[in-house]
Amino acid sequence: MAARLTTAGEGAIWFWARITRRDLVDSCRHSIGQVLLTCRVPRERVLLSHYGDWHSVLNKFPHIPEIPGESDEDYTVRTDRRYDDFVDRLKAAGAWGAGIEAWPADLRADVEQGWESIFDPGNYGRFESWQATMHTLCVEDVVEAVRIQR
Template identity: 65%
Template sequence: MTNLSEDRPVPTFRITSARPVDAVPRGRIGYDLSADRLLLHTIQPKGAVDALLSTGVLVPDRSLAEPYFADAYAWMLQRMGKRLATTGDGALWFWAKITRRDLVDFCRRSKGDVLLTCRAPRERVLLSHFGDWHSVLNGRPLVWDQPGESDEDFTTRLDRVFDDFEDRIRAAGSQDLSLPYWPEDLRTEVEQGWKSILEPDNYGRFGSWQATMHELRAEDVMNAVRLES
């Protein structure tokens, strides 16, 4: 974690105010998932922004994590520990690629909070595909589309894969157990598939991407806008 020297000034940034529709500049946002410094957005409550301004660093509050998704969060933290240059026991969440319309919609649901626009070095950021992250949240295999496959055929195959997996989970007596207590072959199977969501090269140009970091530093912040009613 970052420790700021007592004789080093804490970086700061100015907070403006705007309606949600005006908080995000119009036009193309300009995300580039291959950049050395990644453009990120996050919406944080006032208390978190105050902590960032006073200490120069914001770290996750693990008490805010949804207990139902503890296994998914633990898997993501393991990946962060293996891939990032930083360390920590929690994750801060960002948008790394999202449409302006969707970002404005999230701002509308977060009035009173602060939209932070940031740039952070790639070595401190783990990217993951937002849509397929739900396979991890649901604790189920990641199933890819096949070339030329219709929506109906994909749905049929998806149901077949899920039904087979559920049968194997039940046969192992693990239907009521969390991921760490599954048989090793089943756990390894799903976790190997989930790793695909961390690689932008596996996807086309469309789709939303999220990012996780162990900490946000005040010097990462480019712009801060308090979201007005």
């Protein structure tokens, strides 16, 4: 966020930026009593990312985009091979289990470079969920607030 946004702050506020109605309703079913905010925030204050693919970052693993037309089986074979190679490289460097800041520069650069596509909405499919994070939410950003009930 610090590198991509002009705003600054200590934390990150998380939002759905784009989600299907079905997935939002499902999410709300697990949030009874909470408040659902609808917000409109200028794009320059928001870091967009692909919700599902963000798990590559959270897990500190390479992001491996699907190839159009690729079968699930071929994708699994390709990702397993890439993950195994990555783990072998981490182990050979003595960095397996260490925080990413302790990885050799080449391994860190390799994995972080692969994450770049997660931040490009041009890579997201029509029905995929997007998430957004920002440093601060201003009262004027809130369009509606609804308590989630059964």
